[in-house]
Amino acid sequence: MKQKEEEQRKRYVMVVELKKCFNCKGCVVACRAENRVPLPVSRNWIDESGVRGKYPFLGMTFEPSACNHCEDPPCERVCPTGATFRSPEGIVLVDDRKCVGCKYCILACPYDARSVNHRDRVIEKCTFCKHRLPEGRTPACVETCMGHARHFGDILDPNSEVSRLLGEKDRFVKKKEAGTRPAFYYVY
Amino acid sequence: METHDWGWLIVIYLFFGGLGAGAYFVSGLATYLGNKTTYRSIARWGAYLAPFPIIIGSGLLIFDLFRPWNFYRLFLTIQLTSPMSIGSWILMAFSGVSLINAFLWVPRETKERLSSKKWLKRWKGLVDWSWEPTTQERLRSVFAALGLPLSVGVALYTGILLGAIPARPFWNTPMLAQLFLFSGISTGTAAVIVLTSFTREHALTGDQDAKLLYTMDILLICLEMLIIVPFLLHAYLATASIKNSLHLILGGPYTFLFWGVVVLGGLLIPLLVEIYEIYPMVFKKHMHHSRALEVASGILVLVGGLTLRYVFVFGGQLSAFDPKVASLGLGMP
Numbered sequence: 001m002k003q004k005e006e007e008q009r010k011r012y013v014m015v016v017e018l019k020k021c022f023n024c025k026g027c028v029v030a031c032r033a034e035n036r037v038p039l040p041v042s043r044n045w046i047d048e049s050g051v052r053g054k055y056p057f058l059g060m061t062f063e064p065s066a067c068n069h070c071e072d073p074p075c076e077r078v079c080p081t082g083a084t085f086r087s088p089e090g091i092v093l094v095d096d097r098k099c100v101g102c103k104y105c106i107l108a109c110p111y112d113a114r115s116v117n118h119r120d121r122v123i124e125k126c127t128f129c130k131h132r133l134p135e136g137r138t139p140a141c142v143e144t145c146m147g148h149a150r151h152f153g154d155i156l157d158p159n160s161e162v163s164r165l166l167g168e169k170d171r172f173v174k175k176k177e178a179g180t181r182p183a184f185y186y187v188y
Numbered sequence: 189m190e191t192h193d194w195g196w197l198i199v200i201y202l203f204f205g206g207l208g209a210g211a212y213f214v215s216g217l218a219t220y221l222g223n224k225t226t227y228r229s230i231a232r233w234g235a236y237l238a239p240f241p242i243i244i245g246s247g248l249l250i251f252d253l254f255r256p257w258n259f260y261r262l263f264l265t266i267q268l269t270s271p272m273s274i275g276s277w278i279l280m281a282f283s284g285v286s287l288i289n290a291f292l293w294v295p296r297e298t299k300e301r302l303s304s305k306k307w308l309k310r311w312k313g314l315v316d317w318s319w320e321p322t323t324q325e326r327l328r329s330v331f332a333a334l335g336l337p338l339s340v341g342v343a344l345y346t347g348i349l350l351g352a353i354p355a356r357p358f359w360n361t362p363m364l365a366q367l368f369l370f371s372g373i374s375t376g377t378a379a380v381i382v383l384t385s386f387t388r389e390h391a392l393t394g395d396q397d398a399k400l401l402y403t404m405d406i407l408l409i410c411l412e413m414l415i416i417v418p419f420l421l422h423a424y425l426a427t428a429s430i431k432n433s434l435h436l437i438l439g440g441p442y443t444f445l446f447w448g449v450v451v452l453g454g455l456l457i458p459l460l461v462e463i464y465e466i467y468p469m470v471f472k473k474h475m476h477h478s479r480a481l482e483v484a485s486g487i488l489v490l491v492g493g494l495t496l497r498y499v500f501v502f503g504g505q506l507s508a509f510d511p512k513v514a515s516l517g518l519g520m521p
Contacts, residue, residue, distance in 0.1 A: 074355060080273035081261040098261050101254025103193040104272055110355035110509050116193070121255055175509045177427070178354060 011090045012128055013155045013183040014142075015162045015171075016064050020149035023048070023062040027141035027150065031066075034129060034140035038119040043067070043126045044141060064141070064150065067092060067113040067126035068174065068182030075105035075114065090183055091128050099123060110178040128152070155183075192505050197252040202346045202497045203375070204245030205279070206368060207490075209342040210376015212238035212286055214404065216332035216339070226396050231328075233383045234376070235293040238335075239286040242342070246279055271352045275345040282338045289331040292324065343372035350504060358433040358507035359500065361422060367415040371493050374408035377401055378458075378489035385482045395469075398482070402466045405489065409459045416451065433507035442503045445495055454492010461485040 023046055031037065031044050044066035053059050069092050076084045076092065083098035084105055094105075105123065106114045117124040129139035137143065142152040153160040162185075169187040215234025218227035250259050263280070267273035296318065302308055303315045319327060347368030350359040381401050423434045437446040462485055465478070 074353070077269045078272065078352065080267055080270045080276060081258075082265055082267055083261075096255075098258065099255055100258045100261055101256070102252075102272060103254060104270070106193045107505065108353045108355055112508070116254060123254075177429075178509055 009088070009156060010154045011156045011183070012069070012133075012152065013090075013162050013166075013185060014066075014069075014128075014139075015151040015153075015165050015185045015187060017149045017151070017165070018061045018063065018186055018188050020147040021046075021062045021064060022147055024146060026144045026146055027064055030140040030144035031126075034132075035127075037124060038117060041115045041117050041124050043113075043124060063174075063186060065111065065113075065174065065184070066141075067109075068111050068180065068184040069126075069128065070180035070182050072180050074108040074110065074178070074180060078104045078108045080104065087130070089133075091130055092125070093127060093130070094123050094125065096122050110175045110180065111182075192502060194501055194505065195252075197248045199494070199498045199501045201245040201248045201252070202349075202368070202501065203494045204241035204248075205346045206343050206372020206493065206497075207375045207379055208238045208240070208242035208245070208286065209282070209339040210373035211235075211241075211380055212282075212289070212335050212339040212376070213343075213373050214377050214380050214401070215289075216336040217404075218400065219328055219332040221400065227400060229384050229387055230380060230397050230401060231332075232293045232295075233387065234380050235286075235290050237376075237379060237383060238339075239283060239290050242279065242283050242286060246283060271345060271348045275342075275349060278338060278341045278345055282335070282342050285331060285335045285338055289328070289335055292328050292331060340369065343369045346372060350500060355509065356433075356504045356507050357427075357430040357509065358423075358436060358504040360430070361419060363415050363419050363422065364500070367412060367419065367496075370408050370411045370415065371496055374405055374412065375490055375493035377405045377408065378486040378493075381405065382483050382486035382490075385479050385486075399466065399469060402462045405485075406459060406462050406466070409455050409462075409489075412455055429507075429509045432510060433504075436503040436506060437499065440503075441506075442499045446499050449495040450492050450499060453488055454495060455489075458485040458488045458492070461488075 025046060028042060028044055028046065032042065035043060037043055044064065047063045047065050049061045049063065051058055051060050069090060071090065073084070073086065073092050076086060080102060081098045081100055083095045083100070084092065085095065086092050099122070101116075101121070101123065103116065103123075106112075106116070114123055114125045129137075129141075132139060138152045142150040151161050151165060153162040155162055155166070157163060165187055166185060172186045173182045173184065174186075175182075211234045213234075215231045215238060218230035218234065221227055222231060250256055253259055262273065262276045265273065266277065299315055299318065303312055308315055318324070344365050347365035350356070350368075351361060351364035354360050381398075384397060384401070420434065423430050425431075436442050461481055465481055465485075
């Protein structure tokens with residue numbers, strides 16, 4: 001029985017292939033449409049590295065970003081009511097019934113991935129589109145990505161696309177020194 | 189982060205939290221050090237003052253919540269890793285203890301005067317409630333003992349609340365808790381200095397009382413300076429994120445407020461004024477008695493304490509880990 005549970009255990013991660021992202025912001029729009037996120041709030045965004053290197057060897061990367069679904073999330077640690085929690089699949093979520101709206105989590109997040117949704121009076125954050133996952137669909141940002149830069153899947157499954165990508169290439173995470181062990185990886 | 193998620197209400201709450209805790213701390217200390225005649229007015233006025241800033245501050249805190257109808261959820265759980273959860277419980281305990289303590293210090297004559305008032309008729313039972321004088325003395329001591337650690341807890345927690353967040357490097361130092369503790373007790377002492385300088389008892393036992401208050405405040409201001417200097421040194425010698433966050437007070441938008449208002453106006457000038465007031469004590473057993481100076485130094489300390497919290501709450505939210513992008517520092521793809 002225990003072994004069966006172990007086999008069913010999942011750990012969802014996002015992997016972005018930087019060379020394939022061309023900053024079309026389709027993921028930002030898709031997320032807004034899918035999750036009905038009101039302006040000016042957004043659950044995801046794209047960081048630009050700016051031009052780097054020395055002429056003639058110049059380059060620039062676009063880094064789609066959102067909640068990093070950390071393994072050790074600072075937002076969960078500081079939450080005074082236990083409203084922020086990690087699901088068994090490693091998705092960091094907010095239980096609105098428990099949330100008092102103190103905004104401590106917003107300040108504690110090194111990625112500034114949380115914000116205040118004034119329309120619905122909730123704390124807005126990426127959920128990895130958890131409502132789509134049981135249907136076998138990927139998050140809206142992944143599904144819409146034209147350059148196929150985004151990949152989503154279970155890192156504990158050695159045959160998944162994300163496992164293969166992370167195994168083949170050098171991987172990076174944002175703000176590693178924060179020590180939060182993010183589930184949002186970047187590869188070239 | 190361009191926006192401020194925590195604003196003025198939090199600044200005022202942190203200030204009031206420290207102020208109430210400080211007033212209780214001074215009052216409790218005076219209860220122990222004093223007897224029937226000495227330090228009475230400090231103990232009494234400190235006890236009167238303590239609950240109100242705390243209760244008003246807690247009210248502001250609930251008012252600042254984004255989903256205030258859920259606030260009772262704070263008291264259905266204890267989250268040991270969340271400073272805010274532990275702080276809420278300490279705050280609740282402290283509010284209760286400080287209210288009862290204030291009631292214990294109301295003198296008999298005042299109670300008699302109050303119980304004859306018509307508008308207090310409904311509360312007559314409460315107003316008339318009194319103990320044998322010896323029991324009352326003992327109760328005051330018990331409440332001083334109960335409240336002293338709680339008051340330290342409240343003042344300390346206001347700093348830990350900010351300091352426990354690694355994502356804001358300007359806050360994330362173990363020294364912030366101590367800075368807020370000493371500053372909170374200092375503002376409480378200053379408020380008691382201002383209050384007692386207007387009371388009748390002050391003229392009678394003034395020198396002893398003033399000596400205690402000034403000695404405490406001088407000590408606390410020195411302790412604050414002893415935190416601020418290592419705070420700057422530590423931050424300057426720490427990782428890039430922390431070092432860069434110092435820009436906020438070294439040339440950045442909060443430079444004048446920090447150096448001009450907090451350090452010079454709120455610490456150094458009151459320190460000099462208080463030393464000037466107290467130094468004849470060393471030779472002649474009396475001191476410069478100037479109500480204007482007393483009130484001025486007290487108000488300067490209060491303004492400095494409020495500004496300190498403003499600088500940290502607003503400034504700290506602007507600080508963040510660098511760099512923003514994952515691939516910075518990498519070779520060209």
